[in-house]
Amino acid sequence: MAIKTVLKMGEPLLLEVAQTVAQFNTPELHALVQDMQDTMTSLDGAGLAAPQIGVGLQVVIFGFKKNQRYPDADEIPFTVLINPKLTMLSDEMEEDWEGCLSVPGLRGKVPRYVRLRYQGFDHFGNEIDREASGFHARVVQHECDHLQGILYPMRIRDYRSFGFAEVLFPDRSVIDE
Numbered sequence: 001m002a003i004k005t006v007l008k009m010g011e012p013l014l015l016e017v018a019q020t021v022a023q024f025n026t027p028e029l030h031a032l033v034q035d036m037q038d039t040m041t042s043l044d045g046a047g048l049a050a051p052q053i054g055v056g057l058q059v060v061i062f063g064f065k066k067n068q069r070y071p072d073a074d075e076i077p078f079t080v081l082i083n084p085k086l087t088m089l090s091d092e093m094e095e096d097w098e099g100c101l102s103v104p105g106l107r108g109k110v111p112r113y114v115r116l117r118y119q120g121f122d123h124f125g126n127e128i129d130r131e132a133s134g135f136h137a138r139v140v141q142h143e144c145d146h147l148q149g150i151l152y153p154m155r156i157r158d159y160r161s162f163g164f165a166e167v168l169f170p171d172r173s174v175i176d177e
Helices: 027-042 134-146
Strands: 047-049 059-064 076-088 093-098 106-113 115-121 127-133 162-164
Touching (some): 027 059, 059 134, 076 127, 076 134, 106 134, 115 134
Antiparallel strands (some): 047 059, 059 076, 076 115, 093 106, 106 162
């Protein structure tokens, strides 16, 4: 379909709560998902939320086999998740580095739950019910935050662990966004 422009932090739509999707398996929903996938792939992202491309609906996509922005991360199955519901499976949290296509060039250490269950639907209306841990769980939480108008810098506890990727990681050959 099309590679869309990703909205950057400061755009009002990124701070709004997204609307639930009422109809599945529609040409419009399929086109949105394809645009999101084309956009995410073109930017080598791990995930993308519909609000990031200017669509205020509860739709996220995530997943990759290998990702140069996250070279040490395990594979995450490509998933279209609509109207998600997250349930934390423990109180255990860990801080780790995150970036965002809507916050280009910056990275920050963000606390996230280590294990969770996510439920929702794919774009055909099929139910999704999975458990995730580690980086997979981090990506799901990050993308679902977008649906609540939350960008990862809002979750940072210590701003000494927030800055430009090229400064924080000068030895990396690829600058994370």
